[in-house]
Amino acid sequence: MFSRRDAIGHRSETVRRANLSAIVRALHLRGPLSRSELGVGTGLTRSTIRGLVGELAAAGLVDEEPSPSAGTPGRPSPTVRPDSDAALALALEINVDSLAVAIVGFGGTIHELVRVDRPRAHLSDVDITSDLIELARPQIDALRDDPSLVGVGVAIAGVVRRSDGMVRHSPNLGWRDVPIGERLTAALGLDAPLWVVNEADLGAVAEHRRGAAAGADAVLYVTGEVGVGGNLLLDGQPLVGAAGYAGEIGHLPVNPAGQRCGCGSVGCWETEIGERAMLARAGRRRDGGREAVSDVIAAARAGEPRALAAVDHVGTWLGIGLAGLVNVFNPTLIVLGGHFERIHPLVADRLEQVLDERALRASRELVSIVPASLGVDAPVLGAAELALEPFIADPASWLRDERRVAIGG
Amino acid sequence: MFSRRDAIGHRSETVRRANLSAIVRALHLRGPLSRSELGVGTGLTRSTIRGLVGELAAAGLVDEEPSPSAGTPGRPSPTVRPDSDAALALALEINVDSLAVAIVGFGGTIHELVRVDRPRAHLSDVDITSDLIELARPQIDALRDDPSLVGVGVAIAGVVRRSDGMVRHSPNLGWRDVPIGERLTAALGLDAPLWVVNEADLGAVAEHRRGAAAGADAVLYVTGEVGVGGNLLLDGQPLVGAAGYAGEIGHLPVNPAGQRCGCGSVGCWETEIGERAMLARAGRRRDGGREAVSDVIAAARAGEPRALAAVDHVGTWLGIGLAGLVNVFNPTLIVLGGHFERIHPLVADRLEQVLDERALRASRELVSIVPASLGVDAPVLGAAELALEPFIADPASWLRDERRVAIGG
C-alpha cells in the first residue's frame, strides 16, 4: 500500500527514539565523545542531550566521566563512554576453510574472537552446525541468560535469503536450499534474533565501519575468497535487492568467449579473477587455498614468469570488471579484500591504468582503490555489526522493560 | 562527521513535516483518497489526520468533497483531492532527436506536454538552450510569477553532475563539460530551483511512479535510445553514486573481444545491443534513428533474415547483460524502454531463455521482464516528478510563508 518512504506514523516518541539512536550510533561508530561534541554532531541542545544521555546512563548503557581539560577556555564537558557490556552481539562465520566465533559489544569492543581453520571439504549443514556449536559452546553458554545479548549474526559464503536465513546456493560448501537460519536458531537456544547474511556484504559493512572504507559515501567492496563477491555500500548499507541476493558481482559476464563457470553460465568475472583461475594459470593446484596463493604471490615477486603472468592476468581482468562497476555505481572508493587485497601491491598500477582506459572519465576521476584493512576477520566483525544494529537503531527498546514486550509480542 | 543516517536534530516540527509529507505523497502517488484511507495508510489517528488535512485544505493544497456512499455501513469519509494547480513543475527534455516541455501538477496531472522532433545533429549548448527556451516560451511566461512553481527538472541524454547540472559528457549531443544547469537557470529567469538529471534515471522514476513499474520494490530499468542507459530503482529512487553518474549500464564490459565503443573502451554492452549496432547488423544506416528501427522491426516480423538476425543478436546479448545485472541487483522487475520496449515482443522468449541459462537461480526466480508503458515521454515526466519532489517531501515549507524564507535564506 504505502511505500516505506511514507515513514508511517510519527509521533513525539518517534523523535525521542531517533535522537537516542543518533547518540548511540555516534558513540558506537566514533567512540567516547563529550556531551558537547554530541550536541554539535546531532544539532540537539544541551538540555536535550542532558536528558537523553542521562537516560542512557541511568539504564547503564553509557558511563559519564570527567574529561581531562582540553586546554580551551570554558567548563569541561564530561566524556560519554559506551558501556561495551551493555549490548552484546554473537557473531558466527561459516567459511570454506574456517569457522569463527566472536562476541562484540556496544562501541565495537571485541570481547572474544576465535577462529579455527579446517580443510576445505563439502560438509553437510548438520555437520557444520554441530561443529560450529561445539566451537562456540563457551560463548553460547556465557550469553544464554545475558539480557545484554541483542542479536546473533551469521556470515556465510553463499547466496542467502535475508528473510529467514535460507542458503539458496553455496557452491563452495556444496549447499543448495539449506535452512541454516532455522538450524542455528534451534541449536543455539538463545533468546535473540538471528540473521544470516552473505559474507561479502558483511565484510563490506565491517570495512565501512571499522576499516579501510570508514565513513566513505559510496563504496564498492570486492573480495575474492574461493568465489568472487562484493557489493555497493550506500551510507554503510549494502544493496539488498528483492530478497538479499544482490551483490553477486563475481557472476557478471565479462567474457562470453571464456570458460564455463560453476554457476552454469559462461565467462563470469570469477572465471578470470577468482582464486582458482589464478592458481591454475600460475600452474598451481586449483584447490591449493591460501598457501598456494601466498606461493604465487611470492613467486611473482621473485619474478617467476608463470606466476607473474597469472597475477597480471588477474590485475587486468579485475580492472576491466571494476571499470564496468565504476560506470554502474559511481563509487568514491573501491576496497579490495581477500586475495585481491594480497595481490594489490603487485597490480595497483595496472588497475589504475585499465580504469583510465576503460571507465567513463567523469566517474573515473572520483574513485580511488585501496586494499581492505581488516583481513580475514572482516565478515565475522560485519556480522557482529549487523547483530548490534537493532540496538543501535532503537536503543529506546532496551531501556526500561520494553524489550520483553517487543520480543514477546 | 555524522552520517546521514544520524538524522540530525529531530523535534516536534520534524514529526509534523514528516506526517504532512506522508499524506501529500500518498495523494500524489495514489490520487484522491478518503480521510479514512489516509488514516489507515499512515497509521495516524483521525484527530491527527483531521488536523493535517485541515491545514492542507486551508492552504489550498487539497480540496475536500463529500464521497459518494461506498455501500458499507458507517459515516462516509470525505474525499481529499490534491489540487493540481497548487504545486507545479516545469519539465524540460533535451534529447538527441527531440525537445520537450511539460507542466505537471501535484497529483501527477499533466497540464501541458509539447514535443518537437528535430534532426539528429550535434548542436552547441548555446543553440540548444535558445531553441529550448523558444519552444518553452509560453510555459515559462505563464509560470514566471506563479508562486505554485516548485521546481524545474531537466532530462538530458548524458552523464550529469547532480550538484550543479554540469553535463560531463554526452556523446550523442557531442558535449563535454557543458554547464547546462547554469545556462538554463540564467535563461529561464524563474525563481525556482533547477535540477538536471540523466534521462534514463528519470525515465525509470516515471515508470515507477506512473508506469509499468508502479510501486515495485527493486526495479531494474534498461532503456535504449542512441546509447544504452538505465538504473536500479530502490524504493523509487535511482542509484546516484558519488556525483550522480551511476547507472551507465551501457558501458558494462561484456565482450572484450568485441568492438570499440564511443566511450573509449572495448566491448561495452552498448556495442552489442545499442540502436546503432542493431541497425548496422541489419544492414541499415547506423544513424537511421526511430524510422530505421521501425523498419527493422517490421522486416523482422516479415521474416527478413538480416533483420531477424539483428534483432535476435540484440535479444541474446540483452539477455546476457541482464543476467549479470540480475546477479548484481536482485531486482523483482526489469522494465525495458526505448527500442528494447519496441522489440520486446520479438525477443521476450529469448530473454527468458538466456536468463534461465545464465542468471543465478535464486535471483532468476524472482524477476520478471516487462516493456515500459510511458513511451518517449517517460524522461520528461520523470523530470517533473523530480522537480515536484521538494514539495512532496516537505509540504510544510509551502504552507504559510515559509517558502520565501527558505529560498531567500
Next chain:
DNA sequence: AACATTTGGGTGAGAGGAACACAAATTCTG
C-alpha cells in the same frame, strides 16, 4: 583577582500527536 568563555542544571513554554467522549451519517435488521 577579575573577566571571558564554555558548559551543566533546572524550569517553563510551546508544539504536536494520542486518547477519549460524543455527534453524525450511513447500512443493516426486523
Next chain:
DNA sequence: CAGAATTTGTGTTCCTCTCACCCAAATGTT
C-alpha cells in the same frame, strides 16, 4: 419504517518531547 450497528468526523484534554532561558560551575586569559 424505526431502531441498532457501524464507521467516521469533532472537540477537548492529556502526555511526550524539545527548546529557550536563566543561573551556576569550571576552565583559561589578562
